[in-house]
Amino acid sequence: xxxxxxxxxxxxxxxxxxxxxxxxxxxxxxxxxxxxxxxxxxxxxxxxxxxxxxxxxxxxxxxxxxxxxxxxxxxxxxxxxxxxxxxxxxxxxxxxxxxxxxxxxxxxxxxxxxxxxxxxxxxxxxxxxxxxxxxxxxxxxxxxxxxxxxxxxxxxxxxxxxxxxxxxxxxxxxxxxxxxxxxxxxxxxxxxxxxxxxxxxxxxxxxxxxxxxxxxxxxxxxxxxxxxxxxxxxxxxxxxxxxxxxxxxxxxxxxxx
Amino acid sequence: xxxxxxxxxxxxxxxxxxxxxxxxxxxxxxxxxxxxxxxxxxxxxxxxxxxxxxxxxxxxxxxxxxxxxxxxxxxxxxxxxxxxxxxxxxxxxxxxxxxxxxxxxxxxxxxxxxxxxxxxxxxxxxxxxxxxxxxxxxxxxxxxxxxxxxxxxxxxxxxxxxxxxxxxxxxxxxxxxxxxxxxxxxxxxxxxxxxxxxxxxxxxxxxxxxxxxxxxxxxxxxxxxxxxxxxxxxxxxxxxxxxxxxxxx
Numbered sequence: 053x054x055x056x057x058x059x060x061x062x063x064x065x066x067x068x069x070x071x072x073x074x075x076x077x078x079x080x081x082x083x084x085x086x087x088x089x090x091x092x093x094x095x096x097x098x099x100x101x102x103x104x105x106x107x108x109x110x111x112x113x114x115x116x117x118x119x120x121x122x123x124x125x126x127x128x129x130x131x132x133x134x135x136x137x138x139x140x141x142x143x144x145x146x147x148x149x150x151x152x153x154x155x156x157x158x159x160x161x162x163x164x165x166x167x168x169x170x171x172x173x174x175x176x177x178x179x180x181x182x183x184x185x186x187x188x189x190x191x192x193x194x195x196x197x198x199x200x201x202x203x204x205x206x207x208x209x210x211x212x213x214x215x216x217x218x219x220x221x222x223x224x225x226x227x228x229x230x231x232x233x234x235x236x237x238x239x240x241x242x243x244x245x246x247x248x249x250x251x252x253x254x255x256x257x258x259x260x261x262x263x264x265x266x267x268x269x270x271x272x273x274x275x276x277x278x279x280x281x282x283x284x285x286x287x288x289x290x291x292x293x294x295x296x297x298x299x300x301x302x303x304x305x306x307x308x309x
Numbered sequence: 310x311x312x313x314x315x316x317x318x319x320x321x322x323x324x325x326x327x328x329x330x331x332x333x334x335x336x337x338x339x340x341x342x343x344x345x346x347x348x349x350x351x352x353x354x355x356x357x358x359x360x361x362x363x364x365x366x367x368x369x370x371x372x373x374x375x376x377x378x379x380x381x382x383x384x385x386x387x388x389x390x391x392x393x394x395x396x397x398x399x400x401x402x403x404x405x406x407x408x409x410x411x412x413x414x415x416x417x418x419x420x421x422x423x424x425x426x427x428x429x430x431x432x433x434x435x436x437x438x439x440x441x442x443x444x445x446x447x448x449x450x451x452x453x454x455x456x457x458x459x460x461x462x463x464x465x466x467x468x469x470x471x472x473x474x475x476x477x478x479x480x481x482x483x484x485x486x487x488x489x490x491x492x493x494x495x496x497x498x499x500x501x502x503x504x505x506x507x508x509x510x511x512x513x514x515x516x517x518x519x520x521x522x523x524x525x526x527x528x529x530x531x532x533x534x535x536x537x538x539x540x541x542x543x544x545x546x547x548x549x550x551x552x553x554x555x556x557x558x
Contacts, residue, residue, distance in 0.1 A: 094432060096432075123433065123434040128429070132424060132425060134426050137421075148434075148435065
């Protein structure tokens, strides 16, 4: 698959598969297009060449109605939670249920409280998103993402900005969703350690391609320089730390003069 | 520049069509519309009433000063009523609406966009045009004539306050001349104008919010554009509608 923005290729020759019932991790340095990949999977962006298929169906050729039907079977956890700021926690979780079903209020209440209990925030049901910490917002967003019992759960950088406790909780929840409900999970992140504990399959993206794939353990044992640099968090390697720039000293002198 | 304006006008027309197509489905959630009528209407009530009172009082002062030169100060009620109903009520309410409710609509939708709330809705298979834009658009259209009517009534009271209480115009003459001179055609003109201004201001506000750059700067610029475009559009439409009503009568 190829995808470009303004002539600059984000992906060129990318070929990946996320298998049913498994947790698939897409890792890579910032700016490698991990979130863009999620946008392609969910039909928010369309590939320039090649295809993106979900359950064997081409996403780019779907009508809006078909795309919405597909998305009803998907849940997505956004990097910033993306909670509706003018609604409280309860209404945020109830939002997709109210939009897509005509369930009685008593049943909606049970559904919402069950999901909030699963993420440990039943007691925060009447709080507004502004009153929650970043980690709590992420957990509410997770409850909202699973309230319609999706077949696929997509996580966009679920660990960013979380303290170790919240990170552990989110990690455990992702694993539990997969094991208990058999949900296919796609996780995009650059937190190698956390992903290593939960992912079944991993893909390391760099330069618009997959540079390595396999289980997290296989990636850790890889001899490839790009994999070593990323997994080891090294500044020097095939992925340059510095954005292309003129000579450092001559530029400093030029500024001074 | 004209090409950019033309492109923007075309985009806004297409957007208007998309929103109109979602008005009927959005009626299925009346609670959302009522909430927006409250936001755009009830929350603008104090500023509209205060402005109406002061404009009416100024109209009373200036009207009395002018009319007494011709010995016809008893017609102050007619001047105030027609001025309020046909021009000042709809136009000034629309300008106040653009500044208070319009900017609020634009920044609210713009912030929802910049914090991924609209994308999250799309990912939940919920159409933001139906759930966010259409109720706000409808709320604005319903609120505007109600606000304009309130403005006109309070304004007329302000003019009466100055003319009768302060300047000594006969209260009977004030109201009886008003009753004789103002007919349904004048009231209709005010209603039509405020409805048209309501559509224009609400459309501009929701369009700017929905199409803005999802950055703090983008939301700020969109909010400014809402006030500028709405104000110019209201004054332009006011001229066109006034000319149309004069030709008709």
